[in-house]
Amino acid sequence: MKKLTILLALFITSFTLNAQNQEAYMNAMVKGLQSMGAERNLENLQASAGQFERIASNASDQWHPQYYAALSYINASLLAEGVKAKDQLLDKAKPFVEKAKELVPNNSEVVALEGFYFMAQLAADPNTRGQSLSGLATQTFGYAMKLNPENPRAMALMAQMQYGTAQFFGSSTAGACGLAQKSIPLFNAEEKGKSFDPTWGIEVAEQLMAGCGK
Amino acid sequence: MQCFKFIILFVLAIASNAKAQTVISGKVTDSQGQSIPFANVYIKGSFDGANSKNDGSFSFQTSETGQRTLMVSFIGFKTFEKTLELNGQPIQVDVILEEQINKIDGVTITAGAFEASDIKKVTVLKPLDIVTTASAAGDIMGAINTLPGTATVGESGRLFVRGGEGYETKVFIDGLEVRNAFGATAPNVPTRGRFSPFLFKGTIFSTGGYSAEYGQALSSALVLNSNDIAEKTQADISVMTVGGDLAYTKKWENSSISGKVQYTDLRPYQDMIKQDFDWKVAPNGKVAELVFRQKINGTGLLKVYTNMDISNLSIRQPNINNGGAKDTVSIGNDYFYLNTSYKDIIADRWSVRAGVSTTLNQEKIDFNTDVIEEDEKGVHAKLALNWEAAEKVSVNMGAEFFAKKYTNKFNIENGPNDAFDFKENIASTFVETDYFASNKFVVRTGLRLEHSSLLGQTWVNPRLAMSYKLTEKGQFSLAYGQYLQSAQNDYALVNQNLKPEKAAHYILNYQYIHNDRVFRVETYFKKYDDLVKFIDENDFNPNNYSNAGFGEAKGVDVFWRDSKTFENTDYWISYSYVDSKRDYRDFSSLATPSFVSNHNFSFVAKHFVVPLRTQFGATYNFASSRPFHNPNKSGFQNDKTPTFHDLSLNAAFLIKPNIILYMSSSNIFGRNNVFGYQYADQANAQGIYERQEIGQGAKRFIFLSLFITLTKDGQENQLDNL
Numbered sequence: 001m002k003k004l005t006i007l008l009a010l011f012i013t014s015f016t017l018n019a020q021n022q023e024a025y026m027n028a029m030v031k032g033l034q035s036m037g038a039e040r041n042l043e044n045l046q047a048s049a050g051q052f053e054r055i056a057s058n059a060s061d062q063w064h065p066q067y068y069a070a071l072s073y074i075n076a077s078l079l080a081e082g083v084k085a086k087d088q089l090l091d092k093a094k095p096f097v098e099k100a101k102e103l104v105p106n107n108s109e110v111v112a113l114e115g116f117y118f119m120a121q122l123a124a125d126p127n128t129r130g131q132s133l134s135g136l137a138t139q140t141f142g143y144a145m146k147l148n149p150e151n152p153r154a155m156a157l158m159a160q161m162q163y164g165t166a167q168f169f170g171s172s173t174a175g176a177c178g179l180a181q182k183s184i185p186l187f188n189a190e191e192k193g194k195s196f197d198p199t200w201g202i203e204v205a206e207q208l209m210a211g212c213g214k
Numbered sequence: 215m216q217c218f219k220f221i222i223l224f225v226l227a228i229a230s231n232a233k234a235q236t237v238i239s240g241k242v243t244d245s246q247g248q249s250i251p252f253a254n255v256y257i258k259g260s261f262d263g264a265n266s267k268n269d270g271s272f273s274f275q276t277s278e279t280g281q282r283t284l285m286v287s288f289i290g291f292k293t294f295e296k297t298l299e300l301n302g303q304p305i306q307v308d309v310i311l312e313e314q315i316n317k318i319d320g321v322t323i324t325a326g327a328f329e330a331s332d333i334k335k336v337t338v339l340k341p342l343d344i345v346t347t348a349s350a351a352g353d354i355m356g357a358i359n360t361l362p363g364t365a366t367v368g369e370s371g372r373l374f375v376r377g378g379e380g381y382e383t384k385v386f387i388d389g390l391e392v393r394n395a396f397g398a399t400a401p402n403v404p405t406r407g408r409f410s411p412f413l414f415k416g417t418i419f420s421t422g423g424y425s426a427e428y429g430q431a432l433s434s435a436l437v438l439n440s441n442d443i444a445e446k447t448q449a450d451i452s453v454m455t456v457g458g459d460l461a462y463t464k465k466w467e468n469s470s471i472s473g474k475v476q477y478t479d480l481r482p483y484q485d486m487i488k489q490d491f492d493w494k495v496a497p498n499g500k501v502a503e504l505v506f507r508q509k510i511n512g513t514g515l516l517k518v519y520t521n522m523d524i525s526n527l528s529i530r531q532p533n534i535n536n537g538g539a540k541d542t543v544s545i546g547n548d549y550f551y552l553n554t555s556y557k558d559i560i561a562d563r564w565s566v567r568a569g570v571s572t573t574l575n576q577e578k579i580d581f582n583t584d585v586i587e588e589d590e591k592g593v594h595a596k597l598a599l600n601w602e603a604a605e606k607v608s609v610n611m612g613a614e615f616f617a618k619k620y621t622n623k624f625n626i627e628n629g630p631n632d633a634f635d636f637k638e639n640i641a642s643t644f645v646e647t648d649y650f651a652s653n654k655f656v657v658r659t660g661l662r663l664e665h666s667s668l669l670g671q672t673w674v675n676p677r678l679a680m681s682y683k684l685t686e687k688g689q690f691s692l693a694y695g696q697y698l699q700s701a702q703n704d705y706a707l708v709n710q711n712l713k714p715e716k717a718a719h720y721i722l723n724y725q726y727i728h729n730d731r732v733f734r735v736e737t738y739f740k741k742y743d744d745l746v747k748f749i750d751e752n753d754f755n756p757n758n759y760s761n762a763g764f765g766e767a768k769g770v771d772v773f774w775r776d777s778k779t780f781e782n783t784d785y786w787i788s789y790s791y792v793d794s795k796r797d798y799r800d801f802s803s804l805a806t807p808s809f810v811s812n813h814n815f816s817f818v819a820k821h822f823v824v825p826l827r828t829q830f831g832a833t834y835n836f837a838s839s840r841p842f843h844n845p846n847k848s849g850f851q852n853d854k855t856p857t858f859h860d861l862s863l864n865a866a867f868l869i870k871p872n873i874i875l876y877m878s879s880s881n882i883f884g885r886n887n888v889f890g891y892q893y894a895d896q897a898n899a900q901g902i903y904e905r906q907e908i909g910q911g912a913k914r915f916i917f918l919s920l921f922i923t924l925t926k927d928g929q930e931n932q933l934d935n936l
Binding site: 025027033046048058059084088092132134135136139152167168169 | 254267
């Protein structure tokens with residue numbers, strides 16, 4: 001009987017530890033998402049990137065921390081000054097994109113993230129990279145939309161690519177604007193705080209729409 | 215009772231989990247005391263941690279207790295680890311991170327080498343730069359010719375590097391030899407490189423002092439690195455004033471295949487635009503290319519590239535020895551090149567590169583009624599291993615095998631009707647060690663051993679290079695090396711005992727890269743020995759051919775590139791000074807050869823006009839006068855040509871995202887550049903040797919082309935754009 005008690009106790013302790021680990025994971029993720037959602041500056045994004053990096057190394061079977069670590073670094077690269085600094089941050093993002101792809105192959109969100117990574121690379125040095133990367137980014141967003149035609153992030157980012165291209169070539173932005181418009185109700189329908197699945201991106205579509213109205 | 219015990223245990227378990235929080239704070243600095251922001255500070259195996267702030271300070275709480283490891287990591291530094299006892303008492307830790315030796319972004323050896331690489335690295339030239347250089351007309355070699363160390367030799371089109379002849383530059387694709395990298399041509403008719411710049415993601419142009427991995431090149435190695443797996447499925451169509459091509463690329467998850475067919479024909483163009491050369495049949499040809507890529511086991515990459523090229527031309531050239539009557543020279547060239555390479559990581563710290571290349575080149579030369587057939591077959595096999603022996607040491611070693619067979623058949627009217635051939639096999643091994651004393655100082659020592667089957671002899675060539683990084687932006691490099699190259703086919707055919715020609719390079723380089731601006735200055739001394747010497751080129755007596763030739767070249771190369779100062783504008787300036795003298799071939803004394811011009815200058819500018827979606831480009835090339843031998847004067851190599859000037863312009867207009875209209879013209883001002891003179895063998899009745907100019911094929915070359923790319927995205931409107 002005594003033996004059983006110890007066994008039970010061990011079972012319960014390990015269970016609570018696990019639950020605690022689970023709780024710690026939740027808390028750590030929430031903390032990371034908070035710092036990512038805070039005022040958008042390099043320091044906050046680096047902090048959230050670091051936080052997700054720590055979570056990713058400890059919960060290596062979860063794709064969410066990989067996703068947000070990459071996203072933080074990509075967003076940080078957009079704020080950084082100079083090609084070299086931008087590239088350094090994107091170099092940090094890359095392994096997390098790769099790892100997320102490995103954990104959940106053909107996940108529309110992760111594919112859209114990869115497209116966003118290409119887009120950020122392009123944005124760092126558009127003159128020399130435009131030719132090779134614009135097609136690649138567009139193609140990747142296209143694939144994300146094929147995997148999930150209702151993915152508003154893939155749509156908004158694709159719309160942004162199309163908008164930029166249309167502006168450059170002086171052609172109609174109607175297609176891009178239509179796509180951004182279509183994404184907004186999908187963004188609004190997303191339930192926030194229910195899981196760690198991404199819900200960001202409405203600002204991308206809204207910003208585009210502001211340009212479209214002109 | 216048991217039930218009660220269980221509850222107690224459960225409560226205890228919960229209680230023990232509700233532990234005290236420990237605050238850990240401190241500062242992260244490097245060994246010089248500079249604070250490091252954004253370092254990742256955390257407790258190993260937990261989610262607790264923080265990033266250091268701008269002043270390097272950090273502070274965070276952890277609920278962990280007992281002995282735990284504090285980890286601090288930051289890119290470019292070794293990860294810091296320290297065991298802490300966590301018991302609720304605040305802990306102060308000062309972290310000093312030690313710099314990690316970075317073999318990729320730290321100090322690199324730059325003496326002699328111009329690297330044009332993929333989008334990531336800060337380099338001197340990018341692959342796209344090659345295509346958009348005005349004077350290049352899409353030829354890799356043309357763009358390389360705007361870099362310092364090269365000389366304009368307008369009647370050749372080959373790369374003449376630092377007082378070296380065209381043949382002294384060797385071309386490699388993925389580390390494997392390419393024979394006959396330039397198209398076949400008639401005497402004094404310039405040629406072009408055979409390979410499209412779009413095949414390559416990076417280029418290393420070495421003007422001397424190159425690694426022990428590269429042999430059989432006296433002056434220069436042009437190392438072309440081909441693209442990896444294609445990024446997307448697409449079709450490409452080009453329509454040009456001189457022909458067109460069609461290409462299709464299919465990409466899968468782990469592999470890709472591309473095929474291209476190209477047809478070039480200068481006949482319609484030359485019928486329209488007046489030529490100075492008298493073409494019987496303007497150059498025309500067909501090229502087929504196949505590129506295959508396959509990823510193997512995640513880390514391995516197999517590359518296969520084939521090029522088949524059939525070309526013809528026929529030209530009438532005035533013969534000064536025949537009262538100006540014209541000779542007809544026709545060239546038919548069949549070319550095949552196959553390059554297969556594989557690279558992989560085979561173990562922790564070990565990677566392998568292996569490959570085989572094959573070149574088959576047949577040239578049929580009709581000179582009036584005489585026929586000469588040249589046939590060259592070459593195979594190059596290489597196996598190389600890279601070993602990251604230690605944090606500060608990497609080793610590159612390998613073995614190579616070159617086999618060559620050259621046949622020359624003469625069918626001369628009223629003359630000999632004969633065939634000659636020779637075979638040469640060269641086996642070589644190389645080993646090279648990079649020692650990174652710090653992130654500021656690297657030394658590379660190498661040794662190359664070559665054995666020739668033809669001569670039954672073995673040579674050992676040492677190589678040495680080092681770089682010292684003065685600041686983040688500037689560094690000095692030094693390089694030394696001994697180089698060998700087998701005697702040229704035409705001479706080895708006559709005398710098979712000719713030893714390889716030799717050169718020793720000494721190079722001192724300073725490079726400064728900052729903010730999209732590059733400044734390089736390099737000075738060198740090159741000593742030639744065992745150059746082939748003969749009395750008369752048309753003499754077939756082996757005893758009259760020897761290795762008695764020698765020579766030297768010294769000079770300074772300067773390069774400045776700036777894509778920062780002017781918006782949407784990129785320009786570079788190259789200047790080369792060379793002083794070179796030789797006594798080789800049929801020279802009667804030590805003299806400067808005719809291909810050497812003391813001063814070469816290039817200015818390349820590109821400006822993108824956003825509202826027009828057009829990139830405009832200009833290249834100005836200058837070469838000072840070249841020496842030639844004038845038999846009407848006393849002495850040897852006793853006269854000088856006029857100077858060379860060429861201003862080329864181009865424009866690339868992006869009509870749609872996938873349609874580019876490209877226009878270029880060489881020699882806008884139509885200057886009559888003279889490269890040299892041919893003198894009659896005999897003096898005329900007045901005792902004067904008559905001469906004729908060696909000049910340009912036409913005043914200018916105008917090129918128009920439309921490039922169309924078709925992709926099938928998941929997006930319909932991508933295609934609608936067409």
